[in-house]
Amino acid sequence: MEVNSINKGIVIDHIRAGLGMKVLDHLGVDQAKDTVALIMNATSAKHGRKDIIKIENLTDVDIAALGLFDHSATVNVIEDGKIKQKIHLSLPETVRGVIKCKNPRCVTSVEPSIQHIFHLVDAGREEYRCEYCDEIVRL
Amino acid sequence: MNLTGRSFIEPPDFSVEELDGLIDFAGEIMAKPSAYAERAKGSLLATLFYEPSTRTRFSFEAAMLKLGGQVIGFSGEQSSSAAKGESISDTIRTVACYADIAVIRHPKEGSAKVAAAAAGIPVINGGDGGHQHPxxxxxxxxxxxxxxxxxxxxxxxxxxxxxxxxxxxxxxxxxxxxxxxxxxxxxxxxxxxxxxxxxxxxxxxxxxxxxxxxxxxxxxxxxxxxxxxxxxxxxxxxxxxxxxxxxxxxxxxxxxxxxxxxxxxxxxxxxxxxxxxxxxxxxxxxxxxxxxxxxxxxxxxxxxxxxx
Structure with missing residues (x-):
């Protein structure tokens, strides 16, 4: 199967197979006017199988939150048909509005205006701590 | 030690030196309470107690009154606009229009942090659920x-x-x-x-x-x-x-x-x-x-x- 290379935009590569849809959903590009390609289960020397996302003309994405979904992925920013920047994702230090606190005693369960905020406590164990109630969650 | 305008939501909000300073200051007040009897004259403490409390509420009220200040507040969710569904942020914002400092006790964990972020006046956590009681x-x-x-x-x-x-x-x-x-x-x-x-x-x-x-x-x-x-x-x-x-x-x-x-x-x-x-x-x-x-x-x- 062939998917054309892009002249300007981003390519999110090395996404763990099966997570592509989730990443795409987070990016919220379903309303995009430009070309978006999701390649699932592509052959990967590193992982065996991988997903790839290509988005034409978009270069401004929430890199920090992407790392939360799959910190083994890479983001290539393409300009003039060339890789201008290669970003290796990692777990973000702070995540806003992505992880929901499941502690029923947390104030986020009743206060409508506040954003769910989590802070990384242990990257190795992939653990985050709620800004408000300190509940620790593992991804 | 300068804690002016700050809130006290959990112990890490203050450094060890600041905690020590507060303890020493409390000891000075205990040794000579009469010297502090008028210090907070003209200041108003708001006590927002969404949950029952004896010691914490009374000791805050007694503390403010002994400093010459005054106290307003409510005790029990039913006697506040929370019963009408008002958010913590809106309640504290309103209270901050009248009071100089506020103490809040609320059953939800993290509620005092939310209040402090919205208040614009110093907020003290008087107990947020099973979380903290600084x-x-x-x-x-x-x-x-x-x-x-x-x-x-x-x-x-x-x-x-x-x-x-x-x-x-x-x-x-x-x-x-x-x-x-x-x-x-x-x-x-x-x-x-x-x-x-x-x-x-x-x-x-x-x-x-x-x-x-x-x-x-x-x-x-x-x-x-x-x-x-x-x-x-x-x-x-x-x-x-x-x-x-x-x-x-x-x-x-x-x-x-x-x-x-x-x-x-x-x-x-x-x-x-x-x-x-x-x-x-x-x-x-x-x-x-x-x-x-x-x-x-x-x-x-x-x-x-x-x-x-």
């Missing part, structure tokens, strides 16, 4: 300093419901920043301290902890025994409750196992976890603790208002 910690630190003469190199037994015990969570997070603190966490397995408290204790460098189930096993080695109540309804099954309930009740017989200079503390209210016979033991300081709390809160109010 002014009780200030009281506890002051009591330990007065009784032991130090806040370092102590072996501290925290006993009872350590999972939902907010006073324990705050005290552990404050004390672990002092040198040479060792905690012995005495509780049934179901009621052990939350993971985040262990993360803070472990991350504090010079602090260690171990978890045990029975008070009797560790009493002889403690400098301080900090008691809290274990409620029957917190246990997952009746069998465990029957097996362990006596391990969390302090009486004269168990006190004989403890050292002569051990200090017994309790944030109160006490139900049956400390037998009345222990009250006359000179090692029991929980009623002194309650009194210290008023001076600690006087020092805190003045400091946050920026009054010398």
């Amino acid at each position: 002014t009780q910690t200030l009281t506890d630190l002051m009591t330990i300093k007065l009784e032991k003469g130090r806040l370092s190199n102590l072996k501290v037994g925290l006993c009872g419901d350590l999972k939902f015990g907010r006073t324990v969570h705050s005290l552990a997070r404050a004390l672990c920043r002092y040198d040479g603190i060792e905690f012995i966490l005495i509780s049934p397995e179901e009621l052990r301290v939350p993971d985040y408290v262990k993360v803070d204790i472990s991350g504090a460098g010079g602090c260690a902890y171990r978890e045990v189930e029975r008070m009797q096993d560790v009493l002889p080695e403690l400098d301080i025994l900090y008691m809290t109540r274990v409620q029957k309804e917190r246990f997952f099954n009746e069998e465990d409750y029957i097996r362990l309930k006596d391990s969390y009740i302090l009486d004269a017989e168990k006190m004989r196992l403890a050292r002569e200079d051990m200090t017994v503390m309790h944030p109160l209210p006490r139900v049956n976890e400390i037998a009345a016979e222990v009250d006359s033991d000179p090692r029991a300081v929980y009623f002194k603790q309650a009194k210290n709390g008023m001076y600690a809160r006087m020092a805190l109010i003045l400091s946050l208002l920026g009054i010398e």
Whole structure:
């Protein structure tokens, strides 16, 4: 199967197979006017199988939150048909509005205006701590 | 130490030096309360108590009145606009139009942090669910300093419901920043301290902890025994409750196992976890603790208002 290379935009590569849809959903590009390609289960020397996302003309994405979904992925920013920047994702230090606190005693369960905020406590164990109630969650 | 305009939501909000400064200031007020009788004249404290409270609310009100200030507030969700569905942020924003400083007690964890972010005036956490109770910690630190003469190199037994015990969570997070603190966490397995408290204790460098189930096993080695109540309804099954309930009740017989200079503390209210016979033991300081709390809160109010 062939998917054309892009002249300007981003390519999110090395996404763990099966997570592509989730990443795409987070990016919220379903309303995009430009070309978006999701390649699932592509052959990967590193992982065996991988997903790839290509988005034409978009270069401004929430890199920090992407790392939360799959910190083994890479983001290539393409300009003039060339890789201008290669970003290796990692777990973000702070995540806003992505992880929901499941502690029923947390104030986020009743206060409508506040954003769910989590802070990384242990990257190795992939653990985050709620800004408000300190509940620790593992991804 | 300059705490003017700041809020006190959890012990890490203040440095160890700032906590020490507050304790010393509280001691100065206790030594000569008349010198501070007019210091907060013209200032207004708002008390937002969405949950019942005796000690905390009364001690805040007494503290402000003894400083010459005034108090407004409500006690019980039904007597506020929360009953109409108003958010915490909106309530505190409104209260901040009238008051200079506010204390909030609310059943949800993190509620005081939300209030502080919206208020624009100093906010004090008077207890947020089973999470934190930093002014009780200030009281506890002051009591330990007065009784032991130090806040370092102590072996501290925290006993009872350590999972939902907010006073324990705050005290552990404050004390672990002092040198040479060792905690012995005495509780049934179901009621052990939350993971985040262990993360803070472990991350504090010079602090260690171990978890045990029975008070009797560790009493002889403690400098301080900090008691809290274990409620029957917190246990997952009746069998465990029957097996362990006596391990969390302090009486004269168990006190004989403890050292002569051990200090017994309790944030109160006490139900049956400390037998009345222990009250006359000179090692029991929980009623002194309650009194210290008023001076600690006087020092805190003045400091946050920026009054010398």
